[in-house]
Amino acid sequence: MKKETQIVSLGRDKKWTQGVINPPVVRASTMVFDTMEEMRFASKNKANGELFYGRRGGPTHFAFQAAISELEGGVGTALYPSGAAAISNALMSFLKAGDHLLMVDSAYEPTRALCDSLLAGFGVETTYYDPMIGAGIKDLIQDNTKVLFLESPGSITMEVQDVPTLSKIAHEHGIVVMLDNTWASPINSRPFDMGVDISIQAATKYIVGHSDVMMGTATANEAHWEQLRENSYLMGQCISPDDVYLASRGLRTLSVRMAQHEKNALQVANWLATRPEVDHLRHPAFESCPGHEFFKRDFTASNGLFSFVLKEGSSKALTALVENMKHFKMGFSWGGYESLILSVSGIDSIRTATTWDKSKPLIRLHIGLENPDDLIADLEAAFERFN
Numbered sequence: 001m002k003k004e005t006q007i008v009s010l011g012r013d014k015k016w017t018q019g020v021i022n023p024p025v026v027r028a029s030t031m032v033f034d035t036m037e038e039m040r041f042a043s044k045n046k047a048n049g050e051l052f053y054g055r056r057g058g059p060t061h062f063a064f065q066a067a068i069s070e071l072e073g074g075v076g077t078a079l080y081p082s083g084a085a086a087i088s089n090a091l092m093s094f095l096k097a098g099d100h101l102l103m104v105d106s107a108y109e110p111t112r113a114l115c116d117s118l119l120a121g122f123g124v125e126t127t128y129y130d131p132m133i134g135a136g137i138k139d140l141i142q143d144n145t146k147v148l149f150l151e152s153p154g155s156i157t158m159e160v161q162d163v164p165t166l167s168k169i170a171h172e173h174g175i176v177v178m179l180d181n182t183w184a185s186p187i188n189s190r191p192f193d194m195g196v197d198i199s200i201q202a203a204t205k206y207i208v209g210h211s212d213v214m215m216g217t218a219t220a221n222e223a224h225w226e227q228l229r230e231n232s233y234l235m236g237q238c239i240s241p242d243d244v245y246l247a248s249r250g251l252r253t254l255s256v257r258m259a260q261h262e263k264n265a266l267q268v269a270n271w272l273a274t275r276p277e278v279d280h281l282r283h284p285a286f287e288s289c290p291g292h293e294f295f296k297r298d299f300t301a302s303n304g305l306f307s308f309v310l311k312e313g314s315s316k317a318l319t320a321l322v323e324n325m326k327h328f329k330m331g332f333s334w335g336g337y338e339s340l341i342l343s344v345s346g347i348d349s350i351r352t353a354t355t356w357d358k359s360k361p362l363i364r365l366h367i368g369l370e371n372p373d374d375l376i377a378d379l380e381a382a383f384e385r386f387n
């Protein structure tokens, strides 16, 4: 089945929908049983889609979990109140005091903060590595290394990692491989075909697609699903069926939205490449982006999120560039239908395994579903304010 057809049909089994098109919202904490036998059966099968208790979810959750598992290519998906919760629960489900974690240097900043504060406090040692390290990762592996965490492309600076090579080396040492796969969404890469054990999505972004739900998912392969599911349950992770309904609804248009985001973004990026103020683009589909060759090999398409680096720019000029835009808004997120702009500073101060030239300012764009001609006109006016 092609991914476009999967997007429309997955998670709509009649056992969850009762025949209506969208799996209905079933809100529940308590679920009741008529006999002790029924109760025993539900307890025995509480992790296998039998109604047991609100924290294990209900039909609305089961339908969405089945769809994401199939799309990502795993066997089971746990749901969380945010992408950050998916990351923290996945890591804490497989790490204990005395363990060592290999974390990509280009990780989403709050992921770094988790490692440097909470995990460090629990006695987990973190080593950050260069996203472009490839086979060199083997030199960082210790006897107590338990998890290798990737985020590809990396937040803000967009480096694409050689996931298959990194996964192969990790598995040679019995290390669990986790990938923050939010940029690809569940349709533009096959994480488990690349050797990933747990694929994480900030569903907040493209899956929901309308900037109105916070949600995370973590999908595991057979070998890691029970440990992820049960440890996440012990940490009390559960979410509202109303939010799941909205995420399911967003999922149905993921293919068409992603295709339009990609088309619009490429038009804007190609225009930016002609601007004299721009030093280079950090869009995975462009050769100027580190890991472009891995993007071509491992991804089926790009989307609306990319960054570009300016040759120079004072704080005053950057403020003039990003403020007073007609269509681009400043906001901490991406993946909705709207266009966003972020002037990112301080990258050099949060990277420890790589260096960043802070003399060249970075702007991250999320290209929404507006007409790209209007977006380009907006950026043209922005550069007039900038210069």
Ligand SMILES: Cc1ncc(COP(=O)(O)O)c(CNNC(=O)CNC(=O)c2ccccc2[N+](=O)[O-])c1O
Pocket: 082, 083, 084, 085, 108, 109, 110, 151, 155, 180, 182, 183, 202, 203, 204, 205, 214, 215, 216, 331, 332, 333, 334
């Ligand atoms: C790849 C990836 N993975 C996980 C998450 C977290 O998802 P959540 O927002 O649902 O918790 C995200 C969220 N992304 N958010 C952004 O890129 C914008 N937010 C920020 O820039 C931000 C917000 C708060 C604190 C620090 C930052 N930051 O990245 O510098 C993500 O991009």
